[in-house]
Amino acid sequence: MEYVIEMLNIRKEFPGIVANDNITLQLKQGEIHALLGENGAGKSTLMNVLFGLYQPEKGEIKVNGKPVQITNPNIANELGIGMVHQHFMLVDKFTVTENIILGKETTSGGRIDIKKAEKDVREISEKYGLAVDPQAYISDISVGMQQRVEILKTLYRGAEILIFDEPTAVLTPQEIKELIQIMKTLIKEGKSIILITHKLKEIMEVCDRVTVIRKGVGIGTVNVSETNPNDLASLMVGREVTFKTEKTEAKPEQGVLEIKSLNVKDSRGLPAVNNLNLEVKAGEIVGIAGVDGNGQSELIEAITGLRKSESGSIKLNGKEIINMPPRKVTEAGTGHIPQDRHKHGLVLDYPIGANIALQTYYKRPFSKGGVLNYKEIYKKAKSLIKEYDVRTPSEYTLARALSGGNQQKAIIGREIDRNPDLLIAAQPTRGLDVGAIEFIHKRLIEQRDNGKAVLLISFELDEIINVSDKIAVIYEGEIVAIVDPKTTTEQELGLLMAGSNQKKEGVQHADV
């Protein structure tokens, strides 16, 4: 039996749209098969069909060569199909073991045999190299470990075929490496994997074959060994995509943002930013490279007024803005694309149009004497939605209903449109597909070319190296080095970010 799963000519319609049209996906025993497509191309829909959450209008599903009807997730589970969700489905206040056995508890006389369960969990985790502490509480463990718990959940239920839904979106580079190792071990143990992703690098690294879908239509399946990232990107987007972001030499001018000996504490009251010095000039993009949790978030929050600074100086265009309320900082000329778009960037229960006015609603022409002019607000929203290619049924649609990429484009439109002297972009492309990433990078560079200062924070080294004109490496709340993206390498940055090698040749030290 060659194929463990065959989804043949699947068609799934929703009112008004065809989410999947004639898609065929065949999974071989023991392979890692990528499902590639842009945000909103229909990947999740297809997998939800396989997992029994949706019923297809047309097409056939075969498991081990036998036609099956998967009408609910329980049937999928019985057929050995397990899903590792992008947004973890875990109970925070339960232990790892309790989460894994949830719904599949072995009981004796009404009592859960937690000892046996822990033993089982330990056995499975050792077999597949999924290091977890069965007794730890979910709220106490890292995101990477939570994901391993999700994987263990499917294995505990006897899954032979695992679906990973964009598993690397929430992970740090180190955790991604570990995950890739785990996937390889799973294959060795005879499992088969479908990997939903839009990250081409990962596909090239671990996958055997890749099925591409574009706007709901199956484009085809290719062997990874016979393709390259450029071809895959064009297959996915439907046009040529440039990876090397095209840009001219930066022409830095006067300093826009000047930070001197800044100290900020984190929410637990521990020092997060220590005597940090940084300058961002007009007409340049400064990228901050660092491992998550080295003070990046606190730094941005301090600049934007969302967090109190302990001491130091933050000057914008020569004017002191330290510990000013957020609105004053905004009006002094900053734009801020926040790291967490759901927490800070949007009011999800407001229409997308009202969200586009989030920074300007109180100003003319949107507000006059305290009375809002919704006609103007939605007119503006409509033009920005068009300009920034935000795909939404209308400007009156709730922000919650939009896909992540489109939410992000709306935020970016809102922030750039105000034409701020300093644009702070924190992980602006997190979770987006190559097309959207390309678009956003172009916009950032455009701002720079218009003589604005851009501060970019990202955990993706590719992005930092490609987009920045200058890279500042942050380690334990300090800028430990400033390097030139044209001459540096990922290895060098990695070492600097780990704080291990601060005295390397060719590295200009930050002693501003």
Next chain:
Amino acid sequence: MQMSNRTKNIIVPIIAVLLGILVGTIIMLITGYDPVAAFGALWNGAFGDSYFTGETIRQITPYILAGLAVAFAFRTGLFNIGVEGQLIVGWLAAVWVGVAFELPKVIHLPLAVLAGAAAGALWAFIPGLLKARFRVHEVIVTIMMNYVALHVTNYIIRSVLAESSDRTELVHQSASLRSPFFESLTDYSRLHWGIFIALICVFIMWFILEKTSRGYELKAVGFNQHASEYAGMNVKSNIIMSMVISGAFAGLAGAMEGLGTFGYAATKGGFTGVGFDGIAVALLGANGPIGIILAAILFGSLKVGALNMPLEAGVPNELVDIIIALIVFFVAASYMIRMFIDRISKKGVK
């Protein structure tokens, strides 16, 4: 056809009301009363003649305002359970001004009404401040403030305003909402001008929430404090403002009773219940302006009509309280009704 959310928001309360009446009927049948006579008496008691109609409209007035108070806080992410207490202090403050001063009507009446609103606002300011500054949950504080309001106002009436009687003097004519015109129209019911104030307040609530930048901020803070802070809104002052506006509506409800219905303030053995019913009015009215008016009409009619049930049909008027409770129950359980509607409309497609 999938029903739109808007239609569902209208249909669900109607079904809840019908279910409440249905279960009430069953209870009457079990306990041996005649439901037809009972509901007939209820109807006559609410709309049977012009006196009853006048009384019903009078009762609707504070219900609208109490409903607005709850709904306004709710729309901005807060639970104001203290409408009852804010109503009581608003009542007292309005009467106090009505008794203590002698002024021309154009000044005195608005002053007394505004005093009621201000007192309610002040009473709600305290939980607002505690929430904004110290993150104390407003539900706890507002519940406790209800008791404080009840006993403090009783004390003030007994020892300051009425000199050891249990009620104040009548408010001066210049501060009264009473209307000889309405009285003649409705056979000397206590219907007063307050209904217009209530309707104006419905408009004010809608206008603030839907048309002003303040309303935009208040709702944004209710939905997502982090994003509001990011956008430069003052989260703390918006929380306080929301409670203050809500309390002002509640205080007005009290002023209507003090200056219109009764014309005095008396010591109370317990809560009026209007503030708590306001929660049900807001819930049934889906926190929207039109919904609140309709829900207040329903509750006002039930409350006034119930008084006629023992007289005309020999049914205890507590049964109406049970029916009201059932309606509230079915609205609260509207998820059940929604699921049911979804199932039916899905079947219709196949």
